[in-house]
Amino acid sequence: MKKIGIIFSLLVAVNSLAQENKETINLKAVDTVNNYNRWSIEGMFGVSDGNRPYGIGFNSGEKKQIFSQVKLNSFDVGVRYMLTPKFGLKGNLAYNTYTENDNSTLPYKTTQLSLAFQGVINAARVFDFKGESRFGLLLHGGIYAASITSKTKNIYDETLAVIPNGYYNAVEYHGGFVGGITPQYRISDKLALFLDISMYYNYRQHMNWDGTENLSKDLTGKYTNLSFGLSYSLGNDNIHGDWRIIKKENEQKIEALQDELKRKIEDIEVMLQDTDRDGVVDYLDVENNTIGGVAVDTKGRAIDVNKNGVPDELEPRRNKNNLGGNGGVDDTENNESASFDYLIKQGMVNIFFNINQENPNSASANNLYYIIQFLKAYPQAKVKVKGYADTSGNEKANANLAKRRADNIANFIIKSGVDANRIEVLGVGVDTNFDNSSKTSLQLARRVSFELIKE
Numbered sequence: 001m002k003k004i005g006i007i008f009s010l011l012v013a014v015n016s017l018a019q020e021n022k023e024t025i026n027l028k029a030v031d032t033v034n035n036y037n038r039w040s041i042e043g044m045f046g047v048s049d050g051n052r053p054y055g056i057g058f059n060s061g062e063k064k065q066i067f068s069q070v071k072l073n074s075f076d077v078g079v080r081y082m083l084t085p086k087f088g089l090k091g092n093l094a095y096n097t098y099t100e101n102d103n104s105t106l107p108y109k110t111t112q113l114s115l116a117f118q119g120v121i122n123a124a125r126v127f128d129f130k131g132e133s134r135f136g137l138l139l140h141g142g143i144y145a146a147s148i149t150s151k152t153k154n155i156y157d158e159t160l161a162v163i164p165n166g167y168y169n170a171v172e173y174h175g176g177f178v179g180g181i182t183p184q185y186r187i188s189d190k191l192a193l194f195l196d197i198s199m200y201y202n203y204r205q206h207m208n209w210d211g212t213e214n215l216s217k218d219l220t221g222k223y224t225n226l227s228f229g230l231s232y233s234l235g236n237d238n239i240h241g242d243w244r245i246i247k248k249e250n251e252q253k254i255e256a257l258q259d260e261l262k263r264k265i266e267d268i269e270v271m272l273q274d275t276d277r278d279g280v281v282d283y284l285d286v287e288n289n290t291i292g293g294v295a296v297d298t299k300g301r302a303i304d305v306n307k308n309g310v311p312d313e314l315e316p317r318r319n320k321n322n323l324g325g326n327g328g329v330d331d332t333e334n335n336e337s338a339s340f341d342y343l344i345k346q347g348m349v350n351i352f353f354n355i356n357q358e359n360p361n362s363a364s365a366n367n368l369y370y371i372i373q374f375l376k377a378y379p380q381a382k383v384k385v386k387g388y389a390d391t392s393g394n395e396k397a398n399a400n401l402a403k404r405r406a407d408n409i410a411n412f413i414i415k416s417g418v419d420a421n422r423i424e425v426l427g428v429g430v431d432t433n434f435d436n437s438s439k440t441s442l443q444l445a446r447r448v449s450f451e452l453i454k455e
Contacts (some may be wrong), residue, residue, distance in 0.1 A: 018188055035244065037233040037240065038081055041079050043226040044077075045070065045074060045357075046072070046226050047070055048407030052093075053216065054210075057156035058105050058209075059105045063074055071099075073096055073097045073099070075097065076093070077282065079091055083256075084253060086122050086125045087119065088119070089119060090117075092118070093111070093115055094114045096111070096112040097112075100113075110207070110209060110211040112147065117144070122136070122242055124136040124242070136242050137181070138184065138194075139180070140198075141177060144178050145173065146174055149169070149171045150169060152168060152210055153168055166213065167211055176220075177201040177203075178201075180198030180225075184231065186240055189238055189239050190227075191232075191255075192230070193228070195228055195232055196228075199223075200223050200224070202220060202221035203220060205219055205220065278438045319406045349367055349450050350447045351447060352443065353405055353447065356393075358405050360448070369411070371413065375378060375418060381422070384424045385413075385448060385450060387402035387404070387426070387448050388445055390445050391403045391442070403429075404427075405446075405447075409448045430445075431445040
């Protein structure tokens with residue numbers, strides 16, 4: 001319904017602007033469309049309320065209502081450019097902090113940094129407000145991306161009471177749609193005061209607003225902002241562009257607006273495409289490169305019942321008696337080893353490290369757990385542990401760092417109950433296979449990889 005609503009709104013805007021006084025426009029008339037300031041900058045502050053989701057023992061306030069507790073926790077700066085007197089674009093950078101409001105919740109803290117790109121409609125012009133009025137109205141909507149960081153140290157566990165939060169200092173990236181309304185008042189020729197109410201809908205949020213892990217399959221989230229701010233018009237004209245009385249707009253300008261809105265609709269159509277043909281549109285598809293024929297869930301992720309990183313359709317098959325090819329345990333173990341070997345060859349079993357660190361980052365815990373469980377389940381299996389470093393810094397120091405990384409991972413596996421004789425440690429050194437100009441490539445190079453030893 002939200003996608004339909006977005007498309008419908010754009011279509012209405014196209015139609016209304018195209019039809020407005022089109023028959024009376026004279027192409028030879030004086031074109032005054034450029035006689036106004038197109039650029040403006042804005043800054044605002046206010047209250048941001050994380051509406052949902054929250055973990056056990058946490059909430060946004062005892063009253064459970066939007067803005068039930070007023071706390072200054074949102075700061076935003078932005079720039080806007082009006083393509084026409086009625087339609088423009090803007091970008092905003094915002095910083096929000098979320099903490100408990102009263103004693104009805106456990107203490108928590110999260111911080112969020114977001115970047116939004118939106119279309120803006122000057123509703124005062126669309127609805128033909130009186131030109132001499134100091135009041136204005138803007139409507140805006142678009143997409144945004146954000147990172148949320150957990151600063152919550154403890155969580156509540158029904159068995160152990162208060163325990164350390166495993167998501168402490170974790171960072172999650174999410175994004176979605178934003179829409180809002182901005183009443184404004186011109187207090188001088190170029191300066192305007194405004195109130196903004198915006199609602200944000202996340203379509204990928206694994207972290208609760210309290211900084212704990214969201215265990216629900218429903219990964220959507222929502223928060224609401226109420227802010228006050230100032231807008232300053234830039235340009236040679238002596239009046240704020242939102243209030244400049246535009247006498248005439250020629251047909252070419254209307255067609256330009258139609259083309260712009262058409263492009264926006266085409267962009268939305270691209271978002272609604274299904275690149276990998278798995279039945280989930282791209283903007284909702286977490287894995288938009290799923291292998292053809294592989295079953296997926298509602299988020300476009302390949303079905304993987306045993307959580308080993310291999311889609312179920314690619315798992316080694318067993319016979320109708322649910323045993324290996326020879327009906328024995330050895331063949332079952334060979335199947336599991338084949339799956340493990342497949343994951344390694346595909347580069348899926350890696351432990352990653354932050355810059356100059358020899359201990360793995362928190363995001364690698366799942367892979368390390370998988371390796372330990374595999375070695376415990378199959379006591380005959382042996383692995384090589386190979387350490388790597390990126391190309392930045394001194395080559396000799398990086399080689400030593402790569403060896404220490406491999407040693408640390410091997411020691412961790414051994415302390416988890418795996419015989420040291422089953423592990424071979426190699427400090428491979430600097431990995432030059434990645435482009436050293438990319439932060440992502442450098443991150444991929446800082447790793448420990450595994451190889452199954454075949455005897």
